[in-house]
Amino acid sequence: MNIAITPFFRTLGEVADVQIGPFGSLLHKADYIAGGIPVINPMHIAPDGIAADPEFSISDEKAASLKRYHLEAGEVIMGRRGEMGRCAVVLPEHAGMICGTGSMKIVPSPEKLIPEYLVHILRSPRARRELENAASGVTMLNLNATALKGLQISLPPLEEQRRIAGILDAADALRRRRREALALLDTLPGAIFAEMFGDPRDNPLGYPARKLSDLCSRITVGVVIKPASYYVDDGVPALRSVNVREGGFDLKDLKYFSQQTNDGPLKKSKMKKGDVVIVRTGQPGRAAVVDEEIAGANCIDMLIASPKEDELLPYFLEAFLNSDAGRQMALSNQTGQVQQHLNATALKGIDFITPPIEEQREFTRRLDEIRRAKENLTTHLGELETLFASLQSRAFAGDL
Known part of the structure; x- marks a missing residue:
């Protein structure tokens, strides 16, 4: 017999600790070096995870003085400036990096909230709207820890959170593959041009x-x-x-x-x-x-x-x-x-x-094939985006 699981709602602050990155005199622009301990600001949080930049690093000594801002595996880092909902799970390879001034680190309570589920909740359209409304600033939105702690989230049992995160991960992976395929198709016209006609500066085929x-x-x-x-x-x-x-x-x-x-x-x-x-x-x-x-x-x-x-x-x-x-x-x-x-x-x-007009026509024919493939992929991607947004909304509402 299937038993329906009824989620309940809690504020994020009830099931996780939220900490803003170092500010004021704790971290200055002059502290940044190349090739040290990476500092993770919003620009380093990508849709597929943390993308550290070696140019935005600090020395081991400076990092030691910011121990409470070190990232640990299983935490979630989220940008608090600019685009709301930009977040990622901290993986083991990111442990020891520093939560930047423009970011917050979220430490989920292990017995209540899994980080993969939380990331999908924070990225959902509804959560982003609520965070935008709670943020301050005209030129650039700025979110404080109190506002983030006040965000209400659906909180099903941990196994149900894992199931939901798995569904959303699979749908998100499909979206990424479609985007990667489209990006690859964008490179093909140039590659086909070079294959058929060579470098026009050198004109190797003597046109x-x-x-x-x-x-x-x-x-x-x-x-x-x-x-x-x-x-x-x-x-x-x-x-x-x-x-x-x-x-x-x-x-x-x-x-x-x-x-x-x-x-x-x-x-x-x-x-x-x-x-x-x-x-x-x-x-x-x-x-x-x-x-x-x-x-x-x-x-x-x-x-x-x-x-x-x-x-x-x-x-x-x-x-x-x-x-x-x-x-x-x-x-x-x-x-x-x-x-x-x-x-x-x-x-x-x-x-x-x-080149002879016949060769140009063959080139155009091959471009037509690429355009048709792009149109099909774009249509499929649009359908996946709609599906993913629906799944996110249902997850946020506790209905997935």
Whole structure:
């Protein structure tokens, strides 16, 4: 017969000790050295655990004076500044490291709370919201020990905590593998480009070289003079460099022009399907092909190249510009010095390798396969994110 386990709730302070890292005169910037005992601040707490940085260390002597801040296996370290819920279990290999000023260490009561379960609770959306509401600060959130101790958590028996942590660990591992697979796919276009065409600076396959201006029907710049004067609350998207990724777009934080302005005084920089949009400053040379979703939008302070598709395919140009060699060629002037700002003249003057169009089509076909794989993985990752958030919420509510 299955017996339902009814969890009850306790404040974290009832089942764990919470201690803020050293502050004030206990630890100064001047105390940091390279290669000593690592100090763990929020920046060193990653989703998959503690990632110590040897550059953020202190001497053995200084560490000895901070004995009460030493981390021990089985504790939990959590950032108290900035992003709430950033936490990790202290593993045996982390024992003896120092809880940093921007962190707290949590010591669970062994007979009441297991650290793996606690980490999942603290990372849950609900817990993060409650901690954000309890934290102070405008520019950067700052959580104190009293607020963290007051957080209510569901507290099933230890065996049930282990079961729940195991479920969440498995779901989290699936998410990580999907992210790793996506990251690997992001590296493939450059690898395939190098395999098929070699380094364009050396041109080992002896392709004809032509000026990029001869291979494009236009190379122009987006809106550069007072673009903010054209902004409206809603209308035609106006992309900025922050919206362009290598081989794609991030459509968060968009600006907008009115349709009338887009079709009128700013029509020169209106983008069409098959154009390649190129970042000028910040990360100059980063490029993406305009697809159906982006076609008709405008752009701000970026370059637009319209390849003549019987001679140059858009995705070949995109991959060239996103390669280290292509970007260096685009940014280098005639004396070989690197500019931090990419202008239209420099782009037009690139001596661009021109493989036969059939080879470019084969390259594009292989990129299409990568894009389809990424779309499938992204869909699966979204489903896993939704599932994981649901599991976290149920665990926090004591309903998993």
